[in-house]
Amino acid sequence: MRLLVVEDESRLAAALKQGLTAEGFVVDIAATGPAGLEAARTGGYDAVLLDVMLPQLSGYEVVRRLRGEQNWVPVMLVSAKDGEHDQADGLDCGADDYLIKPFSYVVLLARLRALLRRRAVPRPAVLTAGELAMDPAHREVRFAGAPVRLTPREYDLLEYLVRHPDRVVGKIELLDHVWDAGQDTDPNVVEVYIGYLRRKLGADTVLTVRGAGYTLRR
Amino acid sequence: MRLLVVEDESRLAAALKQGLTAEGFVVDIAATGPAGLEAARTGGYDAVLLDVMLPQLSGYEVVRRLRGEQNWVPVMLVSAKDGEHDQADGLDCGADDYLIKPFSYVVLLARLRALLRRRAVPRPAVLTAGELAMDPAHREVRFAGAPVRLTPREYDLLEYLVRHPDRVVGKIELLDHVWDAGQDTDPNVVEVYIGYLRRKLGADTVLTVRGAGYTLRR
DNA sequence: CTGGATGCTGAGAGGACGCTGAGAGGCGGG
DNA sequence: CCCGCCTCTCAGCGTCCTCTCAGCATCCAG
Numbered sequence: 001m002r003l004l005v006v007e008d009e010s011r012l013a014a015a016l017k018q019g020l021t022a023e024g025f026v027v028d029i030a031a032t033g034p035a036g037l038e039a040a041r042t043g044g045y046d047a048v049l050l051d052v053m054l055p056q057l058s059g060y061e062v063v064r065r066l067r068g069e070q071n072w073v074p075v076m077l078v079s080a081k082d083g084e085h086d087q088a089d090g091l092d093c094g095a096d097d098y099l100i101k102p103f104s105y106v107v108l109l110a111r112l113r114a115l116l117r118r119r120a121v122p123r124p125a126v127l128t129a130g131e132l133a134m135d136p137a138h139r140e141v142r143f144a145g146a147p148v149r150l151t152p153r154e155y156d157l158l159e160y161l162v163r164h165p166d167r168v169v170g171k172i173e174l175l176d177h178v179w180d181a182g183q184d185t186d187p188n189v190v191e192v193y194i195g196y197l198r199r200k201l202g203a204d205t206v207l208t209v210r211g212a213g214y215t216l217r218r
Numbered sequence: 219m220r221l222l223v224v225e226d227e228s229r230l231a232a233a234l235k236q237g238l239t240a241e242g243f244v245v246d247i248a249a250t251g252p253a254g255l256e257a258a259r260t261g262g263y264d265a266v267l268l269d270v271m272l273p274q275l276s277g278y279e280v281v282r283r284l285r286g287e288q289n290w291v292p293v294m295l296v297s298a299k300d301g302e303h304d305q306a307d308g309l310d311c312g313a314d315d316y317l318i319k320p321f322s323y324v325v326l327l328a329r330l331r332a333l334l335r336r337r338a339v340p341r342p343a344v345l346t347a348g349e350l351a352m353d354p355a356h357r358e359v360r361f362a363g364a365p366v367r368l369t370p371r372e373y374d375l376l377e378y379l380v381r382h383p384d385r386v387v388g389k390i391e392l393l394d395h396v397w398d399a400g401q402d403t404d405p406n407v408v409e410v411y412i413g414y415l416r417r418k419l420g421a422d423t424v425l426t427v428r429g430a431g432y433t434l435r436r
Numbered sequence: 437c438t439g440g441a442t443g444c445t446g447a448g449a450g451g452a453c454g455c456t457g458a459g460a461g462g463c464g465g466g
Numbered sequence: 467c468c469c470g471c472c473t474c475t476c477a478g479c480g481t482c483c484t485c486t487c488a489g490c491a492t493c494c495a496g
């Protein structure tokens with residue numbers, strides 16, 4: 001992870017660089033507004049830590065220009081200004097977070113992680129298990145690359161199995177979670193639907209563990 | 219924009235609802251952890267304001283479970299706990315922001331906007347999906363270059379679908395967002411309007427995902 | 437080997453789901 | 467007041483899905 005720290009107090013900048021480097025980040029420093037803007041424009045950073053009070057060009061202005069250029073790199077503003085309007089203005093310029101000096105290093109790290117996490121995980125698009133690929137957002141299933149048509153119940157059942165791949169899943173548990181039914185329901189439904197899945201996905205995709213339940217072939 | 223506020227102090231909850239509604243948000247309230255979790259699971263919210271100290275299930279736990287279920291709705295934790303580790307823990311559970319009580323309303327709003335903005339990504343002047351081009355500013359629609367006349371309701375429905383092209387959109391969700399109606403409304407209206415859209419845009423523009431909802435052809 | 441428990445499968449009834457045409461009611465413009 | 471437009475409800479239809487049942491296969495204990 002590459003970070004850009006834009007901070008004119010050289011001692012604070014150095015301390016941040018040292019601490020963040022120790023956390024495994026690659027850190028570059030810029031000391032002025034224009035230098036920070038220029039560096040951020042290169043686009044090589046996963047996040048920018050941006051002081052508000054900077055020589056020549058304020059942090060506010062730097063974010064505003066970046067956003068104006070359609071540059072959506074995550075930006076955390078850092079400032080000694082703790083007024084509610086300072087904070088609101090900073091965020092409304094387009095920053096993603098606003099940290100008040102003096103700040104706790106622990107909090108800085110946590111907020112940084114939160115910022116990077118959001119960017120990093122646009123969406124875990126597909127669940128996979130062996131030849132199987134499921135896209136929960138579209139309720140689509142592919143087996144060995146070929147699309148498979150499943151009914152809603154079949155899909156829910158398969159999704160549950162795929163989400164619990166490394167253990168045996170009991171019929172009662174499936175009735176509970178997939179059918180949302182009580183224990184007075186005949187577990188035979190599960191057997192029937194496992195059968196449907198096997199027909200569509202190949203007989204050996206779902207394994208029976210006699211007396212215990214089912215599990216996916218891995 | 220729909221918000222979920224999970225807060226057990228009813229007076230604070232009411233005040234928040236009133237203020238946020240005045241800002242143009244549609245606000246739902248949940249008073250307990252489990253209720254909040256359940257509501258958030260429906261997926262109909264653009265962001266969640268989540269108190270940490272809740273009956274039955276803490277805010278931390280609610281976020282953790284949501285994230286465990288691959289639910290990436292933006293979450294802002296709100297808490298009177300101002301220790302650095304409280305904050306760090308909350309963020310590391312998967313929350314996107316952490317606001318300390320008592321908080322400034324101005325700051326809350328700014329942070330909320332920042333949170334929603336991050337999700338919203340840049341708003342392009344023209345939305346497109348396949349052969350479709352929509353201009354939200356003028357509420358104009360073109361299909362394969364030719365202008366299409368849509369009624370207001372048809373337009374809103376189509377816009378919602380175009381804005382969520384990467385997943386299946388449920389009828390209830392559409393009733394919520396396009397009709398702004400409760401769950402006691404007959405989902406048949408949605409079917410009817412999907413039918414209207416298909417007549418104007420071609421039958422295969424909107425796909426039915428049986429038991430789940432609709433999605434645009436990609 | 438035998439009998440009971442467990443799991444699999446085909447057939448089919450009944451119901452859920454989604455689509456459509458007709459039309460009632462509301463609203464605003466002429 | 468009438469007309470056109472829009473929204474929504476309703477009932478009917480076809481299709482697809484779900485679940486039950488009964489018969490059969492397989493497994494394991496005794």
